[in-house]
Amino acid sequence: MRRRGKHFYADSTEDTPEVIRRYSKSNGYEATLFAVPVCSCGGRTFRLRLDEDAGVAVRTCANCESVHTMGDGDEYIADANLQECACLCGGEIFGLTVGVALYADSADVRWLYVGCHCPVCRLTAVYGDWKNEFIGYSALLARV
Numbered sequence: 001m002r003r004r005g006k007h008f009y010a011d012s013t014e015d016t017p018e019v020i021r022r023y024s025k026s027n028g029y030e031a032t033l034f035a036v037p038v039c040s041c042g043g044r045t046f047r048l049r050l051d052e053d054a055g056v057a058v059r060t061c062a063n064c065e066s067v068h069t070m071g072d073g074d075e076y077i078a079d080a081n082l083q084e085c086a087c088l089c090g091g092e093i094f095g096l097t098v099g100v101a102l103y104a105d106s107a108d109v110r111w112l113y114v115g116c117h118c119p120v121c122r123l124t125a126v127y128g129d130w131k132n133e134f135i136g137y138s139a140l141l142a143r144v
Contacts (some may be wrong), residue, residue, distance in 0.1 A: 001124070010015055010124040011018070016115040020099040023126040029111035035141035036111030039066055045093050048127065050114060054080035055130045057114050062093045070098065070144045072113060087133030089121040098144040100137050109134040
């Protein structure tokens with residue numbers, strides 16, 4: 001992973017948890033658990049729309065166009081104003097990683113982070129984060 005200015009560039013999505021960790025530490029809620037979404041078709045790259053205020057992220061598979069609301073977003077999507085994500089290079093397809101910070105001595109989620117890796121220019125960054133009070137991190141991460 002390389003840093004250019006305030007941005008990180010990585011060779012693959014496998015480096016995204018480290019970028020999320022760094023970002024989350026500065027946010028005060030360090031992400032310690034991560035999940036990488038894989039489409040039912042096997043696709044691993046997606047277009048991403050999100051609304052941090054509503055706490056909703058929606059991924060669309062670049063391979064089969066399947067649409068999936070991530071985590072518990074289905075509960076809040078009616079109030080969401082989803083915005084299409086794009087990389088600084090203009091790319092709109094990403095490898096995604098979701099990280100969560102938990103409450104101390106608990107399996108309950110406190111904060112959620114959505115990290116993106118652009119396969120074109122390799123920019124790797126957190127594109128969204130929000131408070132997420134989900135009971136049981138494993139169930140939430142299984143839904144990314």
